[in-house]
Amino acid sequence: MKAGITQVTQLPRRRNDDSVRPAGAIVVSTLAGAAPPGGAASPAGAVEVGALDGPTLPVLPALGELLPGGLARGSVVAAGRWSLLCLALAAGASVAGAWCAVAGVPQLGVSAAVGVGLDPARLLLVPDPGTAWPQVVASLLDGCELVLLRPPDRAPAALRRRLEAVLRRCGSVLVVAGEWDGAQARLLVTRQEWAGIQPGHGRLRARRVLVVADGRGAAARPRTRWLWLPGPDGSVGPADQTVLPRRDLRDAG
Amino acid sequence: MTTRRVTTAGLPPARVLVLWCPDWPTTADPDAARAFEPVVSLVEELCPRVEVLHPGACAVGARGPARYFGGEEALAGKIIETVTGGGFACSVGVADGLFAARLAARAAAPGTATVVPPGQAREFLAPYPVSVLDSEELTELLPRLGIVTLEDFARLPASQAVNRFGAPGGAAHRLARGLDPRPLAARPPAADLSVSVAFDLPAELAEPVVFAAKALAEQMHDGLAARGLACVRVQVQVISADGQEHTRLWRHDGLLSALAVAERVRWQLAGWRPGSASPGGITLLRLVPDQVVRAHGRQLGLWGDAVVSDRVARAALRVQAMLGHGAVTRPVPAGGRGPAEQATLVPFGDARDPERPPDRPWPGRIPAPVPATVCRDPLPARVADGTGAPVTVTGRAQISAPPARMSANGGPWLAITAWAGPWPVAERWWRPQAARRRARFQLVTEDGAAWLAAVQDGRWQIEARYD
Numbered sequence: 001m002k003a004g005i006t007q008v009t010q011l012p013r014r015r016n017d018d019s020v021r022p023a024g025a026i027v028v029s030t031l032a033g034a035a036p037p038g039g040a041a042s043p044a045g046a047v048e049v050g051a052l053d054g055p056t057l058p059v060l061p062a063l064g065e066l067l068p069g070g071l072a073r074g075s076v077v078a079a080g081r082w083s084l085l086c087l088a089l090a091a092g093a094s095v096a097g098a099w100c101a102v103a104g105v106p107q108l109g110v111s112a113a114v115g116v117g118l119d120p121a122r123l124l125l126v127p128d129p130g131t132a133w134p135q136v137v138a139s140l141l142d143g144c145e146l147v148l149l150r151p152p153d154r155a156p157a158a159l160r161r162r163l164e165a166v167l168r169r170c171g172s173v174l175v176v177a178g179e180w181d182g183a184q185a186r187l188l189v190t191r192q193e194w195a196g197i198q199p200g201h202g203r204l205r206a207r208r209v210l211v212v213a214d215g216r217g218a219a220a221r222p223r224t225r226w227l228w229l230p231g232p233d234g235s236v237g238p239a240d241q242t243v244l245p246r247r248d249l250r251d252a253g
Numbered sequence: 254m255t256t257r258r259v260t261t262a263g264l265p266p267a268r269v270l271v272l273w274c275p276d277w278p279t280t281a282d283p284d285a286a287r288a289f290e291p292v293v294s295l296v297e298e299l300c301p302r303v304e305v306l307h308p309g310a311c312a313v314g315a316r317g318p319a320r321y322f323g324g325e326e327a328l329a330g331k332i333i334e335t336v337t338g339g340g341f342a343c344s345v346g347v348a349d350g351l352f353a354a355r356l357a358a359r360a361a362a363p364g365t366a367t368v369v370p371p372g373q374a375r376e377f378l379a380p381y382p383v384s385v386l387d388s389e390e391l392t393e394l395l396p397r398l399g400i401v402t403l404e405d406f407a408r409l410p411a412s413q414a415v416n417r418f419g420a421p422g423g424a425a426h427r428l429a430r431g432l433d434p435r436p437l438a439a440r441p442p443a444a445d446l447s448v449s450v451a452f453d454l455p456a457e458l459a460e461p462v463v464f465a466a467k468a469l470a471e472q473m474h475d476g477l478a479a480r481g482l483a484c485v486r487v488q489v490q491v492i493s494a495d496g497q498e499h500t501r502l503w504r505h506d507g508l509l510s511a512l513a514v515a516e517r518v519r520w521q522l523a524g525w526r527p528g529s530a531s532p533g534g535i536t537l538l539r540l541v542p543d544q545v546v547r548a549h550g551r552q553l554g555l556w557g558d559a560v561v562s563d564r565v566a567r568a569a570l571r572v573q574a575m576l577g578h579g580a581v582t583r584p585v586p587a588g589g590r591g592p593a594e595q596a597t598l599v600p601f602g603d604a605r606d607p608e609r610p611p612d613r614p615w616p617g618r619i620p621a622p623v624p625a626t627v628c629r630d631p632l633p634a635r636v637a638d639g640t641g642a643p644v645t646v647t648g649r650a651q652i653s654a655p656p657a658r659m660s661a662n663g664g665p666w667l668a669i670t671a672w673a674g675p676w677p678v679a680e681r682w683w684r685p686q687a688a689r690r691r692a693r694f695q696l697v698t699e700d701g702a703a704w705l706a707a708v709q710d711g712r713w714q715i716e717a718r719y720d
Binding site: 082101110205 | 565568601622625629669673719720
């Protein structure tokens with residue numbers, strides 16, 4: 001019996017471990033109560049564990065002035081066409097420990113999502129929800145705090161009302177990459193310029209965008225803000241509009 | 254521990270036959286699990302109650318079938334003949350207890366069997382290194398203490414093994430001595446711990462059954478936990494509308510989450526051979542905890558399952574029930590140079606390692622920031638220079654002329670205001686079918702959009718957009 005045993009391999013081991021990261025791994029300041037002045041409320045404040053218990057979901061500090069108080073639970077936020085802005089809107093809730101789902105975006109760049117702060121361990125993707133997308137979104141809203149949806153077409157009014165009813169019941173937030181009549185808040189990228197690249201020189205380093213936010217009720221007055229989206233390290237940060245992008249400086253010299 | 258050791262110390266474990274397919278991937282790949290089902294069916298034709306250890310290995314109690322076929326060698330030969338006849342390479346081991354039988358199966362050459370006579374498991378195991386115990390702590394610690402083989406380990410007094418290494422050490426010590434890792438349950442469970450659900454409308458699809466299985470598994474776990482018990486195996490019994498029954502045993506060891514049990518049900522349904530006409534829908538699903546033992550408090554969190562909250566799991570399962578198993582995915586960061594390679598999408602409920610580890614340098618990787626839109630299939634594009642001629646890149650990464658305008662996917666021509674590149678990449682040249690040489694460019698067009706383009710074999714493609 002012992003003869004013939006030339007080598008012994010290890011018994012197979014079930015590999016099943018997810019890459020689980022604790023919720024506090026990423027540093028972000030949460031928005032509680034009044035709007036923080038200039039995003040400087042807590043420069044290095046860690047995520048509060050209870051940040052998801054309130055009536056709003058937190059947003060990234062850079063978006064704080066555009067969305068004072070964060071994303072109201074049960075509301076719809078329209079973010080124009082699919083862009084990094086949609087992911088940035090979801091990132092604040094994700095770092096605070098919320099589950100996020102992305103439906104209808106087969107071309108999602110996962111690394112970019114991680115770059116703006118979304119936690120891939122708490123991310124569900126439904127790339128092709130097909131014609132049953134309203135049911136899919138309703139199911140996802142039931143399980144996740146935030147659902148990012150790119151609807152295949154403009155949703156009819158009856159459908160919108162049904163999904164909004166689900167939203168109010170579940171207390172989650174729907175971020176729509178597209179148009180949504182009656183959205184509580186609307187954000188749009190109106191201008192964008194890339195820094196770090198010239199004809200034949202350099203490379204893409206950062207993008208400065210002008211984001212306009214308006215909405216209904218308390219959010220009715222439009223607010224504009226320059227943001228780095230993405231910044232040089234892939235994250236989102238406020239961009240001072242008096243500072244000229246590097247490209248212009250180089251042109252002058 | 255000590256009292257139980259005394260009562261069962263001398264009792265040899267039951268004879269076990271293990272069938273091992275050496276070529277099977279040992280990952281938790283569900284496709285591998287489904288593909289293993291035909292092998293199990295072949296074995297089941299010869300002996301009842303086949304237990305799937307993991308895809309690629311299954312076990313049966315050898316005593317009864319051996320008596321029927323006239324000896325363990327005859328039984329092993331019969332099984333090898335049947336499974337090999339089905340087109341699967343395999344080897345068989347028969348020994349006292351599962352642990353020794355498993356090693357015996359691995360020791361046998363493909364198409365042969367190793368039979369360890371009763372009572373000789375300890376001698377058979379003696380020369381093996383302690384690493385076969387599959388415990389990281391022991392594998393690391395024991396060699397440092399000068400204990401290299403199972404023989405050395407078995408020579409330690411059992412009480413000291415338990416004192417020093419706790420309950421897992423005690424179980425490992427029993428294994429090394431050729432005994433069962435857990436003392437046998439002294440009495441059968443008093444209450445019926447099985448749970449079942451009947452489908453009034455026979456379920457034609459697997460998804461609703463899997464959905465129900467998760468709730469059922471939770472119910473079973475709650476029932477076991479309330480009595481401080483865990484089951485070594487779980488028996489999944491499915492009855493179809495036309496009266497067919499399909500039963501399968503799955504290794505549990507008190508470690509599977511409800512979701513993992515539901516996954517086993519999915520594998521079982523997927524592997525149910527539809528040869529005998531249509532089963533006509535499923536009317537009953539029953540989970541029976543098999544070989545109930547005292548729970549030793551293993552944590553589910555070790556496997557990361559507990560991190561997915563029930564609410565999320567329910568939502569994901571419901572979407573999977575609508576669209577199919579692969580429609581809901583979770584991203585796992587992976588390594589790679591192109592943007593499309595930097596994540597692996599894993600169906601919800603599966604666990605899979607990324608094909609390429611992310612923590613390697615990956616020279617030539619696209620520098621940050623990363624694009625938010627990554628085309629699943631690269632879009633065809635045209636890039637022209639100032640005169641309207643297509644821009645080409647030579648083998649030495651020289652461009653024919655600066656790119657002046659581009660058109661993506663047959664769209665309108667856009668003037669290029671800034672560009673960077675070419676960044677040549679020659680990947681996997683050692684594997685001709687996967688090799689590729691391409692040069693990447695970053696292009697910024699007049700509308701402010703930024704693109705990641707690549708030229709390969711003279712053709713331009715859009716790989717991603719910096720939306």
